[in-house]
Amino acid sequence: MRERGIAFLLALAALAAFYGLWLRPAPSLDADADSARPTSTERRGNGYAGLTEWLERAGVQVRSWRERYTALKDLDVPPRGNLLVLTLPGVEMFRSEEFAALDQWVRRGNTLLINAALLDQPGWAAGHESGVVTEVESLTSIEFETRQVRDARLDDTPLSQRVRDADARDAKDRDEDEEVKPDEGRSTRSYDVPEEIVLQATGPHALLANVHKLGLETDYEPQDWSLRMPYDNFVLTLARTANGEGAFFEQRLGAGRILLSAGGTLFTNRALGNDDNARLFANIVSVAVARDGVVLFDDLRQGLSASYDPARFYRDSRLYTTVLILLALWLVWVLGSTRLRAPVMTTHDPSEAELVRRTGHLVARTVAPWHTALALFDHFFASVSVASRAPARAEERPGEAWQWLERHAAILPQELDQLKGWYADAHAGRKVPLAPLQNLLDKLERQLKT
Numbered sequence: 324m325r326e327r328g329i330a331f332l333l334a335l336a337a338l339a340a341f342y343g344l345w346l347r348p349a350p351s352l353d354a355d356a357d358s359a360r361p362t363s364t365e366r367r368g369n370g371y372a373g374l375t376e377w378l379e380r381a382g383v384q385v386r387s388w389r390e391r392y393t394a395l396k397d398l399d400v401p402p403r404g405n406l407l408v409l410t411l412p413g414v415e416m417f418r419s420e421e422f423a424a425l426d427q428w429v430r431r432g433n434t435l436l437i438n439a440a441l442l443d444q445p446g447w448a449a450g451h452e453s454g455v456v457t458e459v460e461s462l463t464s465i466e467f468e469t470r471q472v473r474d475a476r477l478d479d480t481p482l483s484q485r486v487r488d489a490d491a492r493d494a495k496d497r498d499e500d501e502e503v504k505p506d507e508g509r510s511t512r513s514y515d516v517p518e519e520i521v522l523q524a525t526g527p528h529a530l531l532a533n534v535h536k537l538g539l540e541t542d543y544e545p546q547d548w549s550l551r552m553p554y555d556n557f558v559l560t561l562a563r564t565a566n567g568e569g570a571f572f573e574q575r576l577g578a579g580r581i582l583l584s585a586g587g588t589l590f591t592n593r594a595l596g597n598d599d600n601a602r603l604f605a606n607i608v609s610v611a612v613a614r615d616g617v618v619l620f621d622d623l624r625q626g627l628s629a630s631y632d633p634a635r636f637y638r639d640s641r642l643y644t645t646v647l648i649l650l651a652l653w654l655v656w657v658l659g660s661t662r663l664r665a666p667v668m669t670t671h672d673p674s675e676a677e678l679v680r681r682t683g684h685l686v687a688r689t690v691a692p693w694h695t696a697l698a699l700f701d702h703f704f705a706s707v708s709v710a711s712r713a714p715a716r717a718e719e720r721p722g723e724a725w726q727w728l729e730r731h732a733a734i735l736p737q738e739l740d741q742l743k744g745w746y747a748d749a750h751a752g753r754k755v756p757l758a759p760l761q762n763l764l765d766k767l768e769r770q771l772k773t
Contacts, residue, residue, distance in 0.1 A: 333656045340648045360447055361410040361438070361591060362627055363387045363620035368593035369445055371408070371620055374604065377595075378618055383608060388619040389627050392421035395428045403432030403578065404613025410438045410587055411458050412451040413624030422461060430577025434611035440587030441467060442570055443520055444543035448587055449513075452546060463574060463581050465558060466551040512544045519597065520545075520586065522562040522570045530561060530573070530582075530606045537562055537571070538597030539586035548585060558583070582607065692757055696749035699757075703764045710771040721746075733770040738763060 359367035364387065366372040378385045384400075388407065407428075429435050439455050440448035448455070456467050480488075522537040550558070550569045562571035571589075574581040588594045590604050612618060636642065673681070686695070704724055711727045725743070728734055742763060748755050 329659075330656060333652050337649055337652050340652075341645060360414075360625040361587065362622045362625045364622070364627070366592065369447055369588065369591050371591060373592040373595055374590050375620065377601075378608070383612065384615075384617040386617055386619050387622045387627065389623045391418065391623070392425040392428070393418075395424055400617045401613060401615050404611075404616035405433045405619065406436060406608065406612050406616065407433065407619045407621060408436045408438070408590075409462075409621045409624060410440075411455045411624075412440065412448055413621075414626045415624050415628075417458065417461065425462070426576070429579040429581060432578035434580050434582065434607070435462075436582045436584070436607065437462065438584045438587050438589055441548045441585045442545055442564065442568075443539040443541035443586045443588050444545045445540070445588050445591075446542045449543045452548070456548075459583065463583060465572065465574065465583060467548045467585070468551045469546055469548060514542060514544070517542050517593075520564065521598075522564060522586075524562050524599075525560055528559075528561055528573075529610050530603065532602075532606055534599040534603045534606065536598040537589065537600055537603060538594060540588045540591075540594045540597070580611070582611075687757075691752075692754050693749045693752050695757055696745065696755040696760055699760060699764055700746055700749060703768065706768050706771060728767075731771070733773060734767060738767065742767070 359365050359369040361369050361371055363371045363375045363385070375385050425435065437459065439459050441452055441455055444450075444452075460466050517540040520539040520541060522539065524531045524534050524536070547566075547568070550560075550572070558569075558572040558574045560569040560572055562569075564570050570585045572583040572585075574583065589600055595601050595604075608618065704721065707724050707728065711724070725739075728739055729736075745755050745760050745763075
């Protein structure tokens with residue numbers, strides 16, 4: 324009973340280790356760990372299923388893109404006049420070769436629409452602004468910064484004075500026993516009801532026809548992000564927030580263009596009907612998508628892959644860690660709590676049938692088959708002598724025995740021919756099938772007695 328209890332506890336430990344390594348969810352600011360991701364198949368609030376169905380009913384070709392950008396050059400669509408919708412942050416990282424492939428695809432005359440969750444913070448994106456800023460800069464060379472960073476960058480106070488002020492603040496904080504980290508100015512407070520962030524269109528533009536106001540929805544209190552324009556870049560601001568910060572931008576790249584929304588919920592299911600959001604996307608499709616063009620939704624970036632990568636599974640160190648833990652637990656269980664006992668040998672006296680069977684096996688392994696066949700024939704001819712009432716033994720005069728068997732009405736000619744063949748093989752020292760021979764002899768003996 325004690326051994327079973329130890330085995331049960333070790334099994335629970337193995338289960339806990341498996342859960343901790345494989346099933347434990349990653350820390351997130353999202354209260355709902357199963358929050359909807361912005362994919363073309365998602366029908367909940369943060370998905371694009373409503374936009375996808377609307378485009379399909381309008382006769383626009385829509386596809387769920389689940390490949391790397393390196394496969395764009397082999398896509399069976401026109402080389403230009405297509406729209407790719409990318410939402411950030413994602414769960415799939417970019418590869419270095421994808422940036423060049425995407426740049427070439429846009430320069431050929433296609434449009435890239437990036438919905439980056441900066442000004443709004445939906446549940447699936449909360450707390451990932453820094454990653455979004457890095458990815459946007461890698462894709463477009465457009466940089467964003469927070470208000471605190473901008474104020475520090477534009478501050479004319481000498482560096483020595485700023486250092487002294489910072490030291491004084493740190494000393495004051497230590498006196499008050501308050502440890503304030505450099506990035507703790509951000510609030511992660513969530514809203515009971517999503518709040519709307521209103522954007523105003525900037526002026527006349529082909530993409531802003533009949534567009535006056537746009538609306539984002541946020542689940543968490545966002546930071547104030549501002550556009551920081553690098554010296555070698557230029558973008559056109561198409562919409563601004565209430566405090567005048569840019570929120571929707573257009574950047575020309577070769578024969579194509581990049582549209583950047585600083586909000587991740589602008590065209591999702593829950594916000595598509597807000598204000599003029601739908602009108603803006605209709606304008607984008609009418610301007611950027613050719614008659615035979617396609618609207619692509621990058622679902623790979625949100626975790627929907629077209630293929631399973633087994634190499635990635637076996638490269639994961641957690642697999643080998645789990646295997647080692649399980650082996651270690653098994654070894655501890657075997658060496659620590661399992662007593663290996665030799666099975667008790669019980670001997671029984673063999674029965675008569677078993678003795679006969681084993682004796683037969685011994686004879687079959689040691690005596691040549693033709694010798695055994697001759698012994699069987701001698702026994703059979705003795706039975707023939709009794710049946711024919713011959714004065715001499717049949718095994719001494721086999722010719723007369725064969726003649727008597729040929730005249731016997733109960734014996735078939737083919738059976739007698741088979742018996743003669745085996746008889747000749749036995750006398751010639753050739754191998755004889757003993758089991759069929761015994762069966763045939765038994766049959767003939769029964770026929771002789773009838």
